[in-house]
Amino acid sequence: MKGAEVGVATISEDTSAGTRVLDIAPVDESSIARAWPASSSGVPSTHKVSIGDVFETLDQAREKCTEYANCPLGQKSSKHLKFIRFLCFHGGQASTKQFSVSTEIQREKRTLKCQCPFVIKLWLNQASGVYEVYHMNNQHNHDLFTEAELAQMPQNRFIPDKVKTKMLELNELGMLSCSQIKTLIEQEHFPDVPVTWTIRDIQNLLQKSYSRACETNDFVKLLKEKSNHGWSFNFQLNDDTLRLERVFWISPNGKEKYVQFNDVLEIDTTNKTNRFGMPLVLFTVIDNHGLTVLTAGCLLSNEQFESYTWALQQFRSYTNLDPIVLFTDGDMELARAIKDIWPNAIHLLCRFHISQNITRALASSLRANLSEFMTEFWRVGSIEDVDEFEMEFSTLKSKWQAVESYLRVLEGKKKQWAFAYTHNNFVAGVSSTQRQEMVNCQIKSTLLSNLSLLRIIDGFDAVETRSREKLSQARLSTNFAAASMDPLINDALHILTNYAQVLLKAKSGMSLSYTCVADDSKDEGYFLISHKDFPNKFRVVRISIGFVEQSTCSCRKAIWLGIVCRHMLCCFCHNNILSCPVSMFNRRWKKVCETVDIQSIFIDTALATRPNSEFRATQGMTEDQRLSELTALTKPILHRSIGSESTFQFYKASLIVLGETIEINLQTLHRALSDLEEEIVRNPLTARCKGRPKIGNKRYISMAEQLQSKKKQRGVTCSSCRQHGHNARTCKTV
Structure with missing residues (x-):
């Protein structure tokens, strides 16, 4: 017999018989109570665990041991769960990994492992089927959790049945977020019930109670309800399985903002927003107050060229305007789609x-x-x-x-x-997609990778609500902005928004640190602008005294930002120009930004060759109200049409085409609505996106990336056989 001393218990192993015998010696329980450390953040639990205690199930043993430890526990077990060890999660030592990257650029990570000796060991009595404690060490070498921290641990969080019922009733209203439900439960319905749940617990409860078999069909119905309030949407199903493959939507506010500010558009794809793994494509613009506005969204089955092409086609069909400048993250499949749909657009990459x-x-x-x-x-x-x-x-x-x-x-x-x-183009001061990433973060703050598609629209609405609040604050700031002491920019401040005013005031202040000298090496009107601390570095400003608004600077900030730079302001002061021309500022930074002319919209709609299946009439209005609104829109057009015979004939022909187009639209709309009511949309299959999957080692590689790697391989020369297309490691002759 060989014996190994383990605390107060001895495990003996008979090598000849292949059996293990457990002998437990009596122990003084007062010594266990004295073993608790004197810590300000942890006190001994009232749930005592001692050697010899018996638990009927492993779950019961884990629960009691966790309550006793006042600290999360990890579990290690032998084969068939014959021997169990509950260890403090601070126990052990962090394993050191070897990195090829230098330590200077490695991320600083702090480990929680401090070799805590706390352990409780149990063994399974196969005769009675119970777990019995045979060894324990209740010493901690770190501060314990407080009662408030223990209450937030997963094993201590629960929702009472009556509270669950009320949460489900509030969720059926369809307009409350999980945080709002939590607030109503705590303050209105059950103020006396102690809160032992978090927002994440509410999300899990609502997700479990929801029938996932028809969630995609409910998602399409929700978009249909949104269309009654001005939203436009379209979706594509698999012809054989009727499963959802792609869906696109755009809000009325997003469409209006894009029509006004289509000069800079950001497109980005984010993942882990739904349980089907469908990537979410978002479109954002920047308004005249410098705010990021979410315009449209799209869910795709993959991140391939065909899917991106469909999304861009839908965006183009509902806005009827092509962007001037686009920013993306460098996705090659998306770049191909942009080149195919918007060949004249300027595609820039996020730095x-x-x-x-x-x-x-x-x-x-x-x-x-x-x-x-x-x-x-x-x-x-x-x-x-x-x-x-x-x-x-x-x-x-x-x-x-x-x-x-x-x-x-x-x-x-x-x-x-x-x-x-x-910087040869106007980019509104943008050089990356960080504004888009901020919108992604706002939407994903209430989403999880296992949530239904309906929650995406809730996140979309939350971002729009937050944007409206920021817009109201920006308008107030613009109306009550303080005037500047510099008369050079006062005229411009009266027409600019607060966002542009702040930038212009900053440029005006910085211009005082610069000096202006005429450039003798060039013709008249050229000036060298340099900082007082760096006289050898300068910018070249060209001014035409009779045409000040045509002035240019080598920094080109007036082009890519749309606001006069500090070098020009310094040069204006040097040449006694009393006021900066307001025409030098981009119109998008003005308080009243010019919108698209009603006449141009009318002509584009009348001469359109394709019907728009998502045209929606204004809801909730009487016939008299509709007649008054249409009369007000057409009255100025009719007045302009009677000026000459040619104009009259043009408007007459346009009205005839418009009437035919409206009739086709109405027929298509009724047909689409009837098909939508009868058709049942099935849940999509789990999408496969780029990057390494959760299960498995091989990551998905797009077609564009495969083509690029093949081109790169053609330029590789093997060091062994000196042939092209492979290296020495993959050479077949070696």
Whole structure:
């Protein structure tokens, strides 16, 4: 017999018989009570656990031991659960991992492991089927949890039955979020019941109570109800299975904002918003108050070219306007779709995502020099002059030859991220998709990867509500903005929004630190603007005294931001120009932004060749109200049509075409509504998106990425056989 001493119990093993015998010695329970540490944040629990205690089930043992420990416990067990160990989650030591990345750029992570010795060991008495405690160490070497912290632990959170019933009743109203339900339960319905649940528990309760078999059909019905309030939507089903594959929607506020501010559009895809794994594509614009406005959303079955093309086609059909500048994160499938649908649009890339890609691709090659490379790379990328940028980028490639191949790839896309090229266009001061990422964060704050599709519309509505509140605050700030002491910008401040006013006042203050000198090397009207602390660095400003509004600056901020730069303001003061022309500011920053002319909308609608199946009439109005509204819209058009014979004939023909188009639209609408009422939309299949899946090791690779990798392989030369298309590791001759 061989014996191993374990605390106050001895486990003996008979090697010949292959059996294990457990002998438990008596123990003094007072010594266990004295073993609790004197901690200000933890006290001994009233639930005592001692050696020899018996538990009928493993769940009962886990619950009692957790209550006794006043701390979360982890479980380790032998095969067939014969021996169980409950360990403090602070126990053990954090394993050190070897990284190829330098420690200077590694993320600082703090471990909770402090080798806590607390442990409770149980064994299964197979004769009686109960678990018995045979060893324990109740010492902790860290502060314990308070009662409030223990109440928030998952094993201590629960919702009473009467509270569950009331939560489900409030959820059936269809207009309350989980946080609002929680507030009503705590303050109105059950103020005396102690709160032992969180918002996440309410979400799980509502999700379990919901019938998931028809949730997609309910999602389409919700969009149909939204269409009665001005929303437009369209969806596509699989012809064989009637499962949802794609769905697109756009709100009336989003459509209105896009018509006004279609010069800059951001598109981004986010995941983990629904239990089917369908990627969510969001479209956002920037209004004249500098606020990010969510315009439309789309759920796709995958992130491939065909799906993105369908989404962009739907967005184009409901807005009838093409964007001027687009920002995306560099998705190659999305880039192909943009080039196909909007070939004349200027597609720019997010500089933040470029920085992330550089870090992932070059961290192992540059190691400790990565930070220096990033600083120098973005210094070159921020150069405004094209010739200077080309020269500096060539110097950068020659200096960092270890990553020259990657720099060539970025050089091929330089017109999409380098300021020397992107600042030739108005971008509203945007150089990344961080505004879009902020909207993604707002929507996903109330969503989980296992929630139904209905919650996405709730998140969409929440973002729109928050945008309306911010718009009201921005309008108040614009109306009560204080005037400036600088007469040069006073005229401009009267017509600009508060967002543009703040920027212009900042530029005016900074212009006082600059000096202006006439450029003798050029013709009259050219001036060199330099900072007092950096006299060798200057910008070139050209001013025509008779046409001040045509002035230009080498920084081009008046072009890509739409606001006069500090260099121009300094030059205006030097030349005694008393007021900055308001025409030099982009119209989108004005208080009353110009909208699309009613006449142009009328002509576009009349001459449209394709019917819009999602046309919705105004609901909730009487016949007299509808007649008055249509009369008010057509009255100015009729007055303009009688000016001349040619104008009259043009408007007459347009009205005839418009009448035919409306009739076709109404027929299509009635047919679509009848089909929608009869058709049952089945739940979609789980989508497969890019990136590494939760289960498995192989990640999904898009077709565009596969083509790019094949092109890269063609340029690879094997060091063994000197042939192209493979390397020495995959060479078949070795």
